Amino acid sequence: MASRCAEDVHDETSLYDEFATMTTRIMVKKYTEEHEWIEMDEGGKIGTMGITEYAAKALGDVVYVELPEVGMECNKGDTIGAVESVKSASDIMSPVSGKIVESNEALSDKPATINKGPEAEGWFAKIEVQDQSELEGLMSKEEYDAFEKD
Amino acid sequence: MPPTRGIQNALKSTIRATRQQIRQPEGPKAPTRGVCTCSVIPTPSKTHQAEVRPFVHQQKLPTRVVPQKRCASTSTTELKHTPLYAVHKEAGAKTGPFAGYDMPLEYPDQSHPESHRWTRENASLFDVSHMVQHKLSGPLAEEFLMTITPSSINTLQKHHSSLSCLLEESGGIIGDTVITRLGRESFYFVTNAGCRETDLAFIKAQMKKFLEAKGISKSNKDENIKWHVLNCHSLVALQGPKAQEVLQKLIFNDTEEQTYSPDLSTLSFGESRWLQFTLPDGMNTPSLLISRTGYTGEDGFEISIPPENGDSTNLATAISKAMVDDGSVVRWAGLAARDSLRLEAGMCLYGHDISTETTPPMAALGWIVGKDRRSESAAPVFNGQKTILQQLTSPKSMTERRVGFLVEKGPAAREGAQIVDPDKDNEVIGRITSGCPAPSMDGQNIAMGLIKNGYHKSGTKVGIKVRKSVRKAEVSRMPFIPSKFYRPDNKDKDQKEMKNNTEK
Numbered sequence: 001m002a003s004r005c006a007e008d009v010h011d012e013t014s015l016y017d018e019f020a021t022m023t024t025r026i027m028v029k030k031y032t033e034e035h036e037w038i039e040m041d042e043g044g045k046i047g048t049m050g051i052t053e054y055a056a057k058a059l060g061d062v063v064y065v066e067l068p069e070v071g072m073e074c075n076k077g078d079t080i081g082a083v084e085s086v087k088s089a090s091d092i093m094s095p096v097s098g099k100i101v102e103s104n105e106a107l108s109d110k111p112a113t114i115n116k117g118p119e120a121e122g123w124f125a126k127i128e129v130q131d132q133s134e135l136e137g138l139m140s141k142e143e144y145d146a147f148e149k150d
Numbered sequence: 151m152p153p154t155r156g157i158q159n160a161l162k163s164t165i166r167a168t169r170q171q172i173r174q175p176e177g178p179k180a181p182t183r184g185v186c187t188c189s190v191i192p193t194p195s196k197t198h199q200a201e202v203r204p205f206v207h208q209q210k211l212p213t214r215v216v217p218q219k220r221c222a223s224t225s226t227t228e229l230k231h232t233p234l235y236a237v238h239k240e241a242g243a244k245t246g247p248f249a250g251y252d253m254p255l256e257y258p259d260q261s262h263p264e265s266h267r268w269t270r271e272n273a274s275l276f277d278v279s280h281m282v283q284h285k286l287s288g289p290l291a292e293e294f295l296m297t298i299t300p301s302s303i304n305t306l307q308k309h310h311s312s313l314s315c316l317l318e319e320s321g322g323i324i325g326d327t328v329i330t331r332l333g334r335e336s337f338y339f340v341t342n343a344g345c346r347e348t349d350l351a352f353i354k355a356q357m358k359k360f361l362e363a364k365g366i367s368k369s370n371k372d373e374n375i376k377w378h379v380l381n382c383h384s385l386v387a388l389q390g391p392k393a394q395e396v397l398q399k400l401i402f403n404d405t406e407e408q409t410y411s412p413d414l415s416t417l418s419f420g421e422s423r424w425l426q427f428t429l430p431d432g433m434n435t436p437s438l439l440i441s442r443t444g445y446t447g448e449d450g451f452e453i454s455i456p457p458e459n460g461d462s463t464n465l466a467t468a469i470s471k472a473m474v475d476d477g478s479v480v481r482w483a484g485l486a487a488r489d490s491l492r493l494e495a496g497m498c499l500y501g502h503d504i505s506t507e508t509t510p511p512m513a514a515l516g517w518i519v520g521k522d523r524r525s526e527s528a529a530p531v532f533n534g535q536k537t538i539l540q541q542l543t544s545p546k547s548m549t550e551r552r553v554g555f556l557v558e559k560g561p562a563a564r565e566g567a568q569i570v571d572p573d574k575d576n577e578v579i580g581r582i583t584s585g586c587p588a589p590s591m592d593g594q595n596i597a598m599g600l601i602k603n604g605y606h607k608s609g610t611k612v613g614i615k616v617r618k619s620v621r622k623a624e625v626s627r628m629p630f631i632p633s634k635f636y637r638p639d640n641k642d643k644d645q646k647e648m649k650n651n652t653e654k
Contacts, residue, residue, distance in 0.1 A: 060256070060261050060262050060486075061261040061262060061263050061264075063263070063587045063593055064560070064561055064562065064587065064593075066560075066561055066617070082561065082617065084561060084562060084587070085262065086262050086263055086266070086486070086490050086586050086587055086589055087262060087486055087489075087490075087586065088564070089561065089562070089564060
């Protein structure tokens with residue numbers, strides 16, 4: 001049909017682009033000023049979180065990890081646990097509001113896993129995110145890298 | 151006060167330390183360069199000029215919150231550097247503020263626990279030049295020291311040292327120190343870096359009072375008592391089971407004229423000796439005061455390094471490099487390891503475990519009070535004598551006592567944590583003053599704290615509040631691990647001394 005013009009095609013494309021960007025935004029790792037990271041899963045509901053490479057290096061060898069209880073509900077910024085080095089204890093704050101659905105029990109036996117892979121196998125806990133928009137307020141990798149250089 | 155919360159705060163202090171502005175009271179600043187106005191400790195009569203090559207800088211560790219009782223606060227000026235600062239930076243040390251200095255905390259080759267264990271298995275070198283070295287001499291030096299400390303300085307033999315405490319008039323501890331007799335009228339002592347300003351002010355005021363009481367005028371002061379702060383000297387501590395073998399290799403064995411034996415196996419814990427080193431390039435150093443002592447519970451030595459033309463940088467650098475060499479035996483260690491080592495050894499950190507609020511008996515340091523100073527008629531009278539003697543006679547009169555704790559597996563008990571009585575609805579009975587998981591005890595949580603009299607006996611079960619839970623703990627003897635002080639004749643003396651005085 002003649003009315004099916006370039007404009008319609010353009011609209012479809014731009015809608016697709018917006019959707020693609022949104023999805024990418026959700027699945028990319030986000031960072032906080034407290035040196036924590038959160039990465040949402042494909043479904044977009046559950047986020048895996050932990051401390052950053054930078055934080056793990058500064059802490060030194062982790063000797064003890066206090067994990068949150070499964071089922072615990074928290075608000076963004078609430079203390080959900082701690083990581084300890086010989087020298088000091090540091091609180092872990094939740095980057096978003098939600099409910100803890102899993103804790104990385106492996107860290108109880110091998111707290112040093114955090115040093116080996118703080119942003120991978122050294123993940124701290126998984127959270128069911130209550131409010132997706134909270135993620136948008138967090139930093140991207142580039143923003144975080146710039147932030148920690150200050 | 152509880153330890154720093156949140157990684158953000160921990161990072162701020164460890165990584166950004168060099169950029170922080172720190173506070174410090176106005177006072178004489180230690181010159182790091184230029185002509186030194188202090189006098190060098192007189193060396194033995196032997197002249198060695200021809201052989202000496204002329205040689206051409208909490209509180210508490212930064213990651214913890216500094217509690218209010220700390221004796222030094224710091225100023226808005228830049229952080230000071232010890233003469234070995236460039237060496238630490240070259241080695242890639244992570245540094246942070248301590249007592250107004252930018253001090254090495256850790257080195258890149260080892261994590262804190264690794265460095266700690268290396269010290270107990272091999273040997274570590276610590277730069278402790280930030281500490282304050284003093285020389286006190288003259289006919290009244292001995293008596294003066296006996297008024298400001300409870301030690302039997304009069305019976306302290308030449309080249310022997312003693313742990314002591316500077317006391318304020320209430321009997322509270324102004325600072326802990328190790329005093330060495332150099333000669334009949336001559337002493338060397340070292341005080342804490344964190345207490346520099348308060349200690350200097352204290353000694354100055356006490357000396358003035360002492361001389362006035364004796365009717366000695368200002369013009370005659372120097373004939374009677376001379377006090378120099380050795381601002382240009384460096385101080386390094388070599389600690390660990392391999393310390394003697396490393397140091398022995400450097401000692402210059404002068405077969406022609408030997409005032410002092412170069413054989414370190416005859417130098418016991420608590421003794422000192424003037425010895426020269428021969429450096430790798432073949433040149434000899436001036437005589438250095440080497441003391442068999444330390445702050446780790448291991449065998450080890452502290453080496454006082456004098457300045458040349460007002461600066462000890464070159465000599466300290468050469469000596470340190472000769473010891474660290476290829477790093478296969480001796481490695482640099484920083485303040486992080488220093489703190490966990492001393493805690494395992496049951497040693498106090500001023501401003502945390504001891505302060506003006508604690509007398510020596512309260513601090514389980516009653517043993518430093520000389521045996522012949524324990525009567526009211528003993529002269530000279532020392533500051534706080536009445537209170538302290540009373541506490542020694544009837545320990546139950548003390549309201550609180552310093553003890554050690556073993557804490558159950560889990561989060562560590564740290565400074566500021568409350569100690570509670572689990573049988574009395576968790577009523578507060580004390581506070582933790584130092585604590586950490588012990589790297590040489592497989593992560594066992596250990597701590598030191600002040601506890602109400604009555605709860606102080608070893609084995610007493612208590613609770614310690616850590617974040618949301620109450621951890622199970624029990625009062626423990628210290629040191630937590632056996633000391634390795636080099637005493638070829640009398641190995642158990644230390645253990646007995648410390649144990650005897652934690653009970654009653």
